[in-house]
Amino acid sequence: MSGVLFDGFKRLRFENACFAYEAGSQPIFDDLTCDLPLGKNIFVAGQSGSGQSTFLKLLAVLVQPQSGHYYINDLDTTEMSFEEFLPIRLKIGYSFDFGGLIANRTLQENLILPLLYHKICAEEEAIERARKLAEHFSFVRQEHKRPAMVSGGLRKLICVLRAFILNPEMVVLDDPFTGVGADISRKIVRMIQERREAGDLKHVFLVSREETWVRELNCETLLISRNAVRYQEERAAS
């Protein structure tokens, strides 16, 4: 069972998608049909509790709509097995708003896990990549500690950095700047911009409470509600 041939994101589309966490509970998304803008930095906005994080999970195919479809290009992701979806999965980087690090691995091991698992590079090279990130983001002294032994901000940073470790074409970041500090946030923004300029990174979707960095990234806004998505081309929070 091999994965699909995938040559980049050309279209993201929800079609009559409905999603609720519990069967019978109030749906978070109900009959949602929309095409999503690509090639931009998109700030996903909405009222508190309107399901921004859930929207990001649907976008990254971490959860599936109970009914309806989510198409990536012409591929219906709701019909695909884990193995079939894998080539697309490896092109999506995802960072959580909290948690998401493997508790029994060190920060360095968390960073290099996808590289080693998918045999992207040799162990020495993976460690070297992680070491460079540790130096750039100033956590060299903590890189051999486990997540429970470091601050929440550093855990968040590692989760964000891991989203970029496979050089994804699309990143989906759930509140990446909260708790990491201004210096680190600036470096994350710079990293996104550099990867964009290098042409590796093409599509960014993020939810954030930190408007400064959303502005810094020149994000455009995607306003979501239960059954509609409104795209505002003007810059977010400007």
Add this chain to the structure above:
Amino acid sequence: MSAQQDALERQSQLSFWTLIERLGRPVTNTFAYTWQVWLMIYLSFRAAFYDQAQGLRTVFGVVSAQIYFTGWQAMPLITVLALATGGIIILQSSLQLSLIGGASMIGNLLIVVVVREVGPLITALIVIARSGTAVASEIGNMRVNREIEALETMGINPLSYIVFPRILGGVISVLCLAFYFNVIALTGGFMVARFIKEIPFSFYMDSLAQAIAIEDVGLFFLKNGFSGFIIFVVACYQGLLVKQSPHEVPQVTTKAVVNSIIYVTTFNLAVTTLWYLNQLMRLGLVQ
């Protein structure tokens, strides 16, 4: 009057259907539970088979860790319990043995009680108490900390990375522990027999060799292998049932223990019953 009768009739009909529903719900729940557990087993084995990226090294790492925690670390406890079990059986039966054939029956008694019945059951109960709880709470906590989702985001199938190696490691551990339990229990039995009846080692070994049959090997693998399988499948399944909250972790852990004990004892009872029915049929006592 007729309205009252109608009301009574409706009530009796209602209580009849309520009764049917109450009786039926546990049955349908059990079927649904069994179906979901088998689905998880199928998906995890399928994922492990189809996973191109997951090399033997990754699987071996998790399997060996599971064997270390489940098998190696349980050995002191198993040693104490096995020695005590073997010794107690000989102590308790020494009087009865002299009534039904003396010391020559010692091998039969130990093979029947220790190897066929008590060994698999005590080993399974220890593994449930130590490792079933550990696996269920570990996976539950992984769910709460979003580690399972994190694995998915990295393109790592949690079923092949977490579930499959734990089941495999668990089955191997239970088989090894059960073998170790049998050896130590038979040693404990010999020590007590030697002490109270001065039975020589060669006589004891002869007695065991005459009592053990080739079917016992099959029975050993069947009972212990499936017990290990049941324990780790149930523990993994219950752990994965956690949705978001830490308060669910102790609940699923308790459920894992209760379900494992029920399934393992029921399975052992069923195998023993079929085994002895087969023996009776071979002897011509049952047609």
